[in-house]
Amino acid sequence: MVAWLGFGILAGATVAGALGTVTSRNVVHAALYLLVTLIAVAGLFLMLYAEFLALVQVLLYGGAIVLVLLFALMLTRLRGGDASLDNPQKPLAALAGLATLALVLGVVLSTQWPGEQPAGGAMGFAVWGGGLFRQWAVPFEVASLVLLVAVIGAVAISRPGGDE
């Protein structure tokens, strides 16, 4: 019962924040609604006994990514006010979203999923570290390379006066 209560609060916060993100008329409010969603998703990770991921979610998404998005919003001031935030194709977009939702929910609800409850017990950081640096060592290094390339690319693209 308590689990359902917690799940309901987190799921409600997730969906409400997401709706706020896509419907808000103010870009900074949209970023703050996104923050609500990201923190609530971290709570869902905690309920699934994935506390390391919850930590990463709060640090990386809640901290870094939202901060960078807010910086971008400040650097790109809007002309013509906030009235031009949405496309004229908004009804079609809503239709596409609802159709996809119907498809996904239909499949999810009509399937018999095995497994009644999440594997209990927190997964220790030692287990994580061991797996990440032994079994997944090569993908881990590739991921760090991707990040390096992305950082260098971002610097090269946004460098002022680089119109050669």
Add this chain to the structure above:
Amino acid sequence: MIPVTAYLVVSGLLFCIGLYGVLARRNAVLILMSIELMLNAVNINLVAFSRYLAPGEFTGLVFAIFVITVAAAEVGLALAIIIRLYRNKATVNVDEIDLLKW
């Protein structure tokens, strides 16, 4: 106990809201935020499946870590491109960025 279906429903809702945002928004930064919503929906799915269907293994959790990594790289690059576009065309409205249209 909460069934895995509950997590899948939340994830589906989040994904479709993100899809709506990508299609309906006009500001490039807001489109990027909607993409973040969709990536988070995928992460919920990966973690839920990993914990319910394959307890003891954590392949799904590692995948979620990699999704977060790629999302971070994507945000960094996309924002560099957006700022560059803003400098060149003084707009982040994706309807006006139509140089490649004919």
